[in-house]
Amino acid sequence: MIAVRNLHKTYTRNGLGLKGISLTVKAGELFGLIGPDGAGKTTLFRILATLLLPDKGSASVCGLDVVKDWREIRTRVGYMPGRFSLYQDLSVKENLTFFATVFNTTLKENYELIRDIYVQIEPFKNRRAGKLSGGMKQKLALCCALIHRPDVLFLDEPTTGVDPVSRVEFWDMLHRLKKQGIAILVSTPYMDEASRCDRIALMRNGSCFTTGTPDMIRQSFKRPVYSIRSDKMYQLLGDIRSWTGAYSCYAFGDSHHLTLKDNAPDIANLETYLKGKGYTDVFIHPIEPSVEDCFMELGND
């Protein structure tokens, strides 16, 4: 449904943009673009939504070229921009009705598709969109993007600024939607959401350095990973990094993740090394590599 080949786009202002992205998304697939701010996720969305012209390369949506067939593409896709882009001074119901009419349909016609989502915001249907909570806003925006039963759905960071419970709910909805055969391209800066996608692309600085299922990407990570905790976490990071066997070490929430060099000494060596440095309560245990480990690792190559 979506095919991107060697797409380039440069912004003269700050040098950011896309530096040769290629990917494909099939019908009924939930594809995640994972990467930090400035990775080029929004630029990619805007090119695919025919809002920007690429400098080089080609892209097609539903088999239509994003440059030539922009008018046709605009009737077939649902686009939810990163920023909340509905009318804040219109009520929930008015927003939905307006977008339904704009897309030549009615709320009733495709009610089946949005019912699961709509029932959650229905109690607030007469409230102004600007007065909704972050999660509610995103659910409404999703409803508006879905109202015309698009073949392809573009969701630019739909869960940014949304509370954890609503985020889980939001991803549950996406899973139900993809079962309807809609191709979904979604971006997120949260690594933990990567595992909820069918396939992901890890992006940084305008290029995508790996593509695959979250499991494949995790399995491709060959180095052993250890989670380490202690009492003085901040100094601990520096001290682990200066240990002879350390390949890399990053802070991950409440623990540090260490990857070992190929010929690293036994992990017990690290424990004595740290105890020698005066750390108490040192807690080291091996873990499965997460997507975030892969991201940190691959992004460095």
Add this chain to the structure above:
Amino acid sequence: MKQFLSFIRKEFYHIFRDVRTMLILLIIPVILIILFGYAISTEIKSSPIAILDYSRDNVTNRLAEQLQASEYFKLYKTAGSYEEVETLFRQDKIRLAIVFPAQLSGADEPAIQILADATNPNEATALIQYATAIISTSDIVVRNLATEVNQPGVIPAANLLYNPQMKGAYNFVPGVMGLILMLICALMTSVGIVKEKEMGTMEVLLVSPLKPVYIILAKATPYLLLSMVNIATILLLSRFLLDVPVAGNLILLISISILYALVSLCLGLLISTVTHTQQAAMLISGMALMLPVMLLSGMIFPVENMPWILRVLSNIVPAKWYIIAVKNVMIKGLGMAFIWKETGIMLFMILFLIVVSVKRFKIRL
């Protein structure tokens, strides 16, 4: 069509739910009319004067009475000496003083001295004219003095056409209409479209089957409708509050107003295609549109007396042509035959602006 109507309904929601917009749309026209009608008036009414009478005979008494009886003057004080008159001028108590010499009636060349405070030259000139007119046409002067004063010579008979009472309202009602239509159509439309860009909603609208030209039309239509409401308000206010009647054809007057509203809408569209923030749109509309309407349209300052470069510039101010046309139709009661040039110029402006804005409107970000 259904899309279009739904879009217009959405626009009206925006307008009616924003107090600031509502104030601009409905209150400002009324305030402007009342301001120009009463506060910012160039007319002279009840100016304080002093009379210094050395004669004190029946002629000067009668003249003093007649001066006081006119609505232009109000006697502040009967002065006793020149020094007192001077003091009154210095204290800013009077605008004009009239001095009757001793034995006015018996003199060979009777002369009455009129002193005016010329710190405001226009006002002083007007006051002197009014005073001269009252004195020279006074029955008592004609009977007792005029034989000697105006014996041979020609008496000029001025006749003020179309606005015999010299009411300021006749001049500014067309001006205020030009100003308000520009304000509502150009400023509100440009701000309305740029707001969609700023809020990010334009992004969503563009990625929809809605044709870009419909987006523009739907944004402009509500303001065109509202400007018609304003034309009606202004005409009603000027008729019943300021006593400025519509001398010509009302339909013709409304037609040229709609034509001018369309010019303003197109200007607003053009501004919206070159700006990205509401503030910029407001600033450009204010500086590039409001000021020329105030200064170069002939609404307040006569264009004929300006340096040639400003006179040339004034030709591209749509309000100038609109105001000329409105004056011809509304005040002079002339028909279409007398305003075809103004109408033609405005039509040409619409065509030109539409072509430029459609060319400039971006179908992408």
